Amino acid sequence: MAQPAIAVKDLSYSYGDILAVDDISFDVAEGEVIGFLGPNGAGKSTVVKMLTGQLTPQNGSALLLGMDIVKERKQVQQEIGISFESTNLYEQMSAVENLDLFAKLYKVSDFDAMGLLEKVGLGGREKEHVASYSKGMKQRLMMARALVSDPKMLFLDEPTDGLDPVSTETIHALIRAATQNGATVFLTTHDMVEADKLSDRVAFLNQGRIVALDTPARLKQRFGMRALKVEVELPEGGAEEREITLDEDQTPQAVFDLFKNERILTVHSEEATLEDIFFDITGRGLQG
Amino acid sequence: MDIQRILILLGKEARLGATNFMSIYVLVMPVILSLLIALVFGDLLAQTPRLGIYDASDSQQFIQPLLDHPSINTTLYGSQDALTRAVERGAEEIGLSLPAGFAEAMRSDSAQVDFTVYRWGEAGVRNLLLLESAVGRAMAEGIGSGIDQLPVGVNAEQLGSANNLTWSQRLLPLLLIMSIVLGGLFIPATSLIDERQKHTLIALTTTPATLLDVYLSKTLMGFILSALMAIIILLLNGAFAGHVALLLLVIALGGLLSSVFGIILGSVSKDMDTFMGIIKAAGILLYAPGILKIFPQVPEWIGRIFPTYYLMNPLLEVTQNGAGLADIFVDIAVMVVLAAALLILLNSVIGRQQQKLALET
Numbered sequence: 233m234a235q236p237a238i239a240v241k242d243l244s245y246s247y248g249d250i251l252a253v254d255d256i257s258f259d260v261a262e263g264e265v266i267g268f269l270g271p272n273g274a275g276k277s278t279v280v281k282m283l284t285g286q287l288t289p290q291n292g293s294a295l296l297l298g299m300d301i302v303k304e305r306k307q308v309q310q311e312i313g314i315s316f317e318s319t320n321l322y323e324q325m326s327a328v329e330n331l332d333l334f335a336k337l338y339k340v341s342d343f344d345a346m347g348l349l350e351k352v353g354l355g356g357r358e359k360e361h362v363a364s365y366s367k368g369m370k371q372r373l374m375m376a377r378a379l380v381s382d383p384k385m386l387f388l389d390e391p392t393d394g395l396d397p398v399s400t401e402t403i404h405a406l407i408r409a410a411t412q413n414g415a416t417v418f419l420t421t422h423d424m425v426e427a428d429k430l431s432d433r434v435a436f437l438n439q440g441r442i443v444a445l446d447t448p449a450r451l452k453q454r455f456g457m458r459a460l461k462v463e464v465e466l467p468e469g470g471a472e473e474r475e476i477t478l479d480e481d482q483t484p485q486a487v488f489d490l491f492k493n494e495r496i497l498t499v500h501s502e503e504a505t506l507e508d509i510f511f512d513i514t515g516r517g518l519q520g
Numbered sequence: 521m522d523i524q525r526i527l528i529l530l531g532k533e534a535r536l537g538a539t540n541f542m543s544i545y546v547l548v549m550p551v552i553l554s555l556l557i558a559l560v561f562g563d564l565l566a567q568t569p570r571l572g573i574y575d576a577s578d579s580q581q582f583i584q585p586l587l588d589h590p591s592i593n594t595t596l597y598g599s600q601d602a603l604t605r606a607v608e609r610g611a612e613e614i615g616l617s618l619p620a621g622f623a624e625a626m627r628s629d630s631a632q633v634d635f636t637v638y639r640w641g642e643a644g645v646r647n648l649l650l651l652e653s654a655v656g657r658a659m660a661e662g663i664g665s666g667i668d669q670l671p672v673g674v675n676a677e678q679l680g681s682a683n684n685l686t687w688s689q690r691l692l693p694l695l696l697i698m699s700i701v702l703g704g705l706f707i708p709a710t711s712l713i714d715e716r717q718k719h720t721l722i723a724l725t726t727t728p729a730t731l732l733d734v735y736l737s738k739t740l741m742g743f744i745l746s747a748l749m750a751i752i753i754l755l756l757n758g759a760f761a762g763h764v765a766l767l768l769l770v771i772a773l774g775g776l777l778s779s780v781f782g783i784i785l786g787s788v789s790k791d792m793d794t795f796m797g798i799i800k801a802a803g804i805l806l807y808a809p810g811i812l813k814i815f816p817q818v819p820e821w822i823g824r825i826f827p828t829y830y831l832m833n834p835l836l837e838v839t840q841n842g843a844g845l846a847d848i849f850v851d852i853a854v855m856v857v858l859a860a861a862l863l864i865l866l867n868s869v870i871g872r873q874q875q876k877l878a879l880e881t
Contacts, residue, residue: 337525337528
């Protein structure tokens, strides 16, 4: 079996008395996109900070690309790219200057800042001060900065939070392109649609613990309740919505009876969302 | 520690500093003050040494080279009385009174020739040295001998105020402390706080660059600016004199102290307001020796209480009194000890800062 890109074992971190990350373990395969889902305060950012060398774990260990995140911190950081949740660009410098600075710090030879800026849709604005950019443009530049060293692993913390659809789609395309090139992506988000769309597997984090970790499809299969929503015409006029839960023993008979006895106006199948599943497992929503 | 990355980060500091108001302020302020002081107290526009001569008989061959000298202003006076009055009020820094028969006596092989030199009490050392050298050379050329073989006896007499420090010289210590401390302390501190507040510091330290690389680049920037400003201020005030190597050593130590202190202050200050608060409250400790130096009647030992005295004093000793290493050894030793203590403190600060940074984001 190939060595996992990320191998986390019994990782813990506390802020004083508050246990932020509670003894979590998981592996991420090379080239995989893992979505870390959880409400604010669930411990997502603390996990990212430990894996990217910003915080030293208080317990447990983690290997990234076979390197220990504590003992080989700088070697790990040479191989990763990070897009932070809050904008942290040099706003008095241009986009090209920002990217060139980081490319030099990674000692990237023959770095093509313009090519990268074209990819993130910032071509033509490359010489303007970043301070004049919109939030979406800054987020795209942050993504470009994470890519300057052509990293083997990307850590993306809420990369599309509060962005317009065009910027969101640009960033999604960049993530897909990075995975096609073999990069492993660690995506932290509380946007379940984004996680569902991009992730090979998702991990639900609640109160510092991983409460579920699987592909979105299997999670839906395991925890979600599929249903059929049917709109029927009432004899006295008007319409009424009926719901038949799928995957139960009595489902075929219920569907048969409904179609036999009622006049059907519309039929829709309904799948559980990741948010529904998270709520079912933890009893709280992702936005909480 | 990676030298290449430190230089890259230093370039970034220079690039950002060029558009930063605080950087411009701390660099321009001492220069403006220096020019203002020079304008008000006259040193900038009247730096040329002033020599007055009263010639009781025909000593033209000795006087003419001084009248033609390109670097001094020489004025002839018609009487001994006019000359002494001019020196007394400071119109001339040195008054040369040549007695009757001076030229003939100099040319003959007879015994020593006596004459009187009047010295204005507030004349600067630099100008006095220049004038004495010019007078000596003119006389030696006049009789074809070496300066050290001149058969003359000089009666020196001081006129005017007994204080030999001009106002520009009295204010120079304050200006020097301002330039070295402002550049060295403010630039690293404000740059670090700014990067922490804007979270760019965490972006840098999650690259292969270390926090030590970042700190060293900022400290180096402060050190360079501090040293540069000290040299500029000394040059502007006509005080870049004495043992240049020793002067540069003192400036370098001062720059190191200021920049390391600055980066430590930047690390422990929660934000820009806290930093400015500390500076406002403790700034007097930094500037006190310079302020005390304005008042010569204040006992010297009071200044010694403040750390910046050990930077200011050797600078003044070297530039104004031509001191050598032995004269300022104690000051240099104190600075070295202070620098070592600050570097140990800095090392401890860097060790704690990484975790603190992650918690701030």
